[in-house]
Amino acid sequence: MENTPGPRAGRREWSALAVLMLPLLLVSMDISILYFAIPYISQDLEPTATQQLWILDMYGFVLAGLLITMGALGDRIGRRALVLAGAAVFGAASVAAAYAHSAELLIAVRAFLGLGGAALMPSTLALIRNLFRDAKQRGKAVTVWTAVMTTGISLGPVVSGLLLEHFWWGSVFLINLPAMALLLVLVPFLVPEFKSPRRGRFDLLSAALSLAALLPVIYGIKEMAQHGYEPLPALGITSGLVLGFFFVRRQQQVAHPMIDLGLLSRRAFGGPVVANLLAMFATVGMAVFLTQYLQSVRGMSPFEAALWSLVPAAGVAVMAPTAAVLAQRVDRAYVMGGGFLVSACGFLWLTQVRTDTALWVTLAAASVYAGGLVAAMTLANELALGAAPPERAGSAAAVLESGQELGGALGMAILGSIGAAVYSRDMADAVPAGVPQADAVRETLGGATTVAARLPADTAKTVLSAARDAFTHGMGFAAVGAATVMAAAGLFSLVLLRGTGKAALSTTPHAEPGPADLTQAAHAGPHPPERARP
Numbered sequence: 449m450e451n452t453p454g455p456r457a458g459r460r461e462w463s464a465l466a467v468l469m470l471p472l473l474l475v476s477m478d479i480s481i482l483y484f485a486i487p488y489i490s491q492d493l494e495p496t497a498t499q500q501l502w503i504l505d506m507y508g509f510v511l512a513g514l515l516i517t518m519g520a521l522g523d524r525i526g527r528r529a530l531v532l533a534g535a536a537v538f539g540a541a542s543v544a545a546a547y548a549h550s551a552e553l554l555i556a557v558r559a560f561l562g563l564g565g566a567a568l569m570p571s572t573l574a575l576i577r578n579l580f581r582d583a584k585q586r587g588k589a590v591t592v593w594t595a596v597m598t599t600g601i602s603l604g605p606v607v608s609g610l611l612l613e614h615f616w617w618g619s620v621f622l623i624n625l626p627a628m629a630l631l632l633v634l635v636p637f638l639v640p641e642f643k644s645p646r647r648g649r650f651d652l653l654s655a656a657l658s659l660a661a662l663l664p665v666i667y668g669i670k671e672m673a674q675h676g677y678e679p680l681p682a683l684g685i686t687s688g689l690v691l692g693f694f695f696v697r698r699q700q701q702v703a704h705p706m707i708d709l710g711l712l713s714r715r716a717f718g719g720p721v722v723a724n725l726l727a728m729f730a731t732v733g734m735a736v737f738l739t740q741y742l743q744s745v746r747g748m749s750p751f752e753a754a755l756w757s758l759v760p761a762a763g764v765a766v767m768a769p770t771a772a773v774l775a776q777r778v779d780r781a782y783v784m785g786g787g788f789l790v791s792a793c794g795f796l797w798l799t800q801v802r803t804d805t806a807l808w809v810t811l812a813a814a815s816v817y818a819g820g821l822v823a824a825m826t827l828a829n830e831l832a833l834g835a836a837p838p839e840r841a842g843s844a845a846a847v848l849e850s851g852q853e854l855g856g857a858l859g860m861a862i863l864g865s866i867g868a869a870v871y872s873r874d875m876a877d878a879v880p881a882g883v884p885q886a887d888a889v890r891e892t893l894g895g896a897t898t899v900a901a902r903l904p905a906d907t908a909k910t911v912l913s914a915a916r917d918a919f920t921h922g923m924g925f926a927a928v929g930a931a932t933v934m935a936a937a938g939l940f941s942l943v944l945l946r947g948t949g950k951a952a953l954s955t956t957p958h959a960e961p962g963p964a965d966l967t968q969a970a971h972a973g974p975h976p977p978e979r980a981r982p
Contacts, residue, residue: 457589464639465589468575469596471535471568474601474624478507478561481620482609483738484750485893488617495551497891500777501864502555504719504736504749505666508857510562511569512850513662517655519570519846520688520706524650527578527674528641529573532632535568539628545786546618569853573845577833578642589771590830591694595764598822599854601731602761604740609754648654654706656764664688666857679862692756707847708840716835719945721848723784725855725886726937727825730791730817730930733859734798737867738814745916746895759811763819771823780827781945787827788938795931799924803916817930831945859930866929867922868892880910893919 482489482504489495495503521528541560548554576593580586611619668685671678701707712718742753767787774783794817801810829848836844868891875890883903888895889911896915900908 456582457580457585464579467638468572468632470627471531471595472572472625472868473600474558474627475565475568476597477604478565479561481604481608484605484612484743484754485620490893491898493551493554497789499551503551503558503863505857506555506558507562508853509663509666510559511660512583512853512857513561514566515570515846515850515853516658516706518566519843520861521650522571522574523842526643528575528635528639529565531571531635533632534564535628537567539625542624543620570842570846571959573849574842575642577836587830589832591826594826594829601669602758605757606754609750609777612750651706654695654698656828657691657698661688661692661695669858669861696948706755706843708843711836711844712847714835715945720832721851723828723849723937723941724825725851726933727850728855730934732856733863733928734930736860736864737926741894741923744897745920758817760814763815764822767819767823768826771827775827779946781941783795783944784824784827784945785938787820787824788934788941791817792931792934794926795934798927799873801920803920838916863926863929867926870922870925871918875914876923878914880907883911
């Protein structure tokens with residue numbers, strides 16, 4: 449953020465922000481929109497337990513893996529152009545996903561949805577850095593961005609539940625089409641183009657290395673968390689880390705790196721990246737449990753469960769503005785740390801939930817952890833965006849968002865695997881003798897529900913009771929993991945991020961290129977270096 453106020457944004461800039469929130473909402477919705485659809489997909493496509501996890505995880509993995517590439521690409525070809533290209537890919541992949549006839553095809557199409565999402569997401573945050581040059585206005589815009597992103601994750605199950613009440617599971621993908629069409633029409637008129645005046649050649653090798661480094665690591669973590677040590681996942685993690693090392697080395701050597709390592713090493717930027725990764729780890733990882741608990745344990749219809757899952761937004765509505773006010777009076781590191789610790793308390797409260805616990809207790813615990821998380825994330829996003837120079841806004845936003853997406857994917861994989869391991873352990877000896885497809889009952893609650901529907905009433909009741917108890921027990925263990933991570937995030941914020949807000953103020957240039965400046969620079973050819981950062 450600047451020491452002195454920059455030019456204030458007008459109606460055009462705020463209208464552009466409203467349009468840019470549309471792809472952000474849809475991309476974040478797609479993280480969670482399958483939560484309620486998974487039981488229907490399982491009945492139709494009959495995926496294995498591993499395929500079911502990949503149907504959920506593939507989108508986030510590819511999205512996180514390509515964000516850095518797309519952020520750097522947007523800086524070079526133009527952030528508006530990348531938004532339009534991403535909208536076209538996202539829309540086409542949505543149609544293919546809706547009519548997928550096998551689990552393998554759906555997994556592949558979810559990867560293409562991740563590609564389209566990766567093209568869309570960095571530009572939304574990067575354009576905020578360019579459109580809003582006044583620090584206070586930019587803070588409000590970042591608050592809107594964070595609210596839309598978290599709302600999308602919460603709204604995904606609601607939209608999914610509403611659609612599944614009336615249509616087949618493919619409708620959760622087709623809902624993207626009207627919004628993407630509207631985006632393609634409005635963006636050229638309302639959103640100005642931005643390109644970095646110092647573009648350089650796009651580094652294909654770095655792009656390949658960034659993706660090749662990430663995916664084996666995620667695969668290895670997911671598999672080892674679920675099955676324990678095995679040679680292939682361990683090899684994946686090792687190879688990914690080795691490729692990551694070469695990626696970092698290349699960023700140090702090339703003239704126009706995809707990641708500004710100097711910016712990433714600064715506490716005012718690198719610190720919020722880590723904080724957001726940890727926040728999304730808990731947010732997305734536990735959202736799966738909450739939605740399945742409401743639907744499969746409490747016996748709610750998809751739409752009823754989706755509506756109840758919106759209740760935690762009350763905690764967000766209280767905590768987010770409170771955190772913004774407190775951050776104006778005290779060091780934001782203390783406010784961020786407090787938000788993480790509040791969320792840890794909410795997760796610990798969730799460990800006390802049982803199958804017969806009153807619904808308000810579960811929702812109250814979720815409200816506490818959601819409010820603390822969003823409060824911390826809003827301040828982290830604002831801090832990181834203010835620390836990034838406008839000409840590197842695309843790649844900086846990509847790093848910030850890849851941390852968020854990676855955290856969400858890791859949370860879904862690791863916390864989900866913890867819950868699955870506890871469920872499998874509890875169900876090992878709980879299935880009555882003679883039950884057909886006993887392995888499916890022991891693998892997932894969805895499998896138990898499907899098998900129970902074909903059993904005699906008394907046997908079905910025994911199987912479902914044991915499965916629901918085991919799932920809730922697994923959810924409690926996952927909540928312990930989330931609380932531990934949130935406590936670590938709070939300590940990290942309190943110890944390492946103190947004073948970073950002031951540091952950002954002192955290191956961000958006073959003058960920034962605006963929309964006309966960057967557009968003109970992009971078309972005028974080579975430029976002399978911009979004024980050095982003080």
